[in-house]
Amino acid sequence: MPLISPSLLSADFGNLQRDIEMLNDSQCDWLHVDVMDGLFVPNISFGQPIVKHIKKHSRKPLDVHLMIMDPSRYIADFRNVGADILTVHYEACTHLDRTLQAIKDAGMKCGVALNPHSPVMLLEDSIQLCDMVLLMSVNPGFGGQKFIDNTYDKIRTLRQLCNRKNPDCLIEVDGGVNTVNAAMLCNVGADVLVAGNAVFKSDNPLQTIIDLKQ
Ligand code: DX5
Ligand code: ZN
Numbered sequence: 001m002p003l004i005s006p007s008l009l010s011a012d013f014g015n016l017q018r019d020i021e022m023l024n025d026s027q028c029d030w031l032h033v034d035v036m037d038g039l040f041v042p043n044i045s046f047g048q049p050i051v052k053h054i055k056k057h058s059r060k061p062l063d064v065h066l067m068i069m070d071p072s073r074y075i076a077d078f079r080n081v082g083a084d085i086l087t088v089h090y091e092a093c094t095h096l097d098r099t100l101q102a103i104k105d106a107g108m109k110c111g112v113a114l115n116p117h118s119p120v121m122l123l124e125d126s127i128q129l130c131d132m133v134l135l136m137s138v139n140p141g142f143g144g145q146k147f148i149d150n151t152y153d154k155i156r157t158l159r160q161l162c163n164r165k166n167p168d169c170l171i172e173v174d175g176g177v178n179t180v181n182a183a184m185l186c187n188v189g190a191d192v193l194v195a196g197n198a199v200f201k202s203d204n205p206l207q208t209i210i211d212l213k214q
Contacts, residue, residue, distance in 0.1 A: 033065065127166045175194070
C-alpha cells in the first residue's frame with residue numbers, strides 16, 4: 001500500500017488546526033507542506049512560522065516540499081520548525097550534492113523534486129544520496145491542476161534507476177493525484193501519493209484517504 005501525504009495547500013487556511021486534527025485521525029501517513037517563494041514558482045504560499053504551527057498540531061511526520069530558489073539557505077530553519085523530510089527542487093539547486101548532504105547532516109530525510117520537463121536521468125549521479133524523489137505531475141505552483149500523463153513513464157524509468165542504484169529510495173508523485181489514477185501510479189512504481197484537492201474538496205476526506213491507500 002502506498003503512503004498517503006495530503007497536501008495542506010488545499011486545506012482551509014482559516015481553520016488549519018481543524019484540518020490537521022482531521023488528518024491526525026485519518027489513515028494518512030504524512031502531511032505534505034508546500035512552501036513557495038513567488039520566484040521559483042509563480043505563487044507564494046507560506047513560510048517557517050506557519051510550518052511551526054502545523055508541527056505543533058500534527059501527530060504525523062511533516063513532508064516539506066520547498067518550491068524556492070537556492071533552498072540551501074533555509075535548511076536549518078525548516079529543521080527548527082519541525083520538517084521530517086525536506087525536499088528541494090533539482091532545478092533550484094546549484095550544488096545539489098552539497099544541499100542533500102546538508103539536509104541529512106541536519107537530521108532530516110532528503111528528497112529531490114523534478115519538474116515535469118526534467119528527465120529522470122538528471123539524477124543518475126545523485127540518486128544514491130536521495131531518501132526520496134518527488135516527481136511533479138503538474139507544473140508546480142498551484143493545487144487542483146490536471147495530472148500530466150507522461151508521469152507514468154517517468155515513474156517506470158525512475159523505478160529502474162532506483163533498482164539499479166538505490167533500492168531504498170522512495171518515489172513520491174505530486175499533482176493531480178486522485179482516486180482514479182492512484183492504482184495505476186502504484187502499479188508503475190509510486191510509493192508515496194500526494195493529494196491536495198482530491199482530499200480536501202472531497203465530501204468525505206477520511207474515506208478518500210482510505211480509497212487512495214487501497
Ligand atoms: C503543487 C504542489 C502540490 C499541490 C497538489 O505545486 O506541489 O503539492 O498541493 O495539489 P493537487 O493534489 O490538488 O494537484
Ligand atoms: Zn507539493
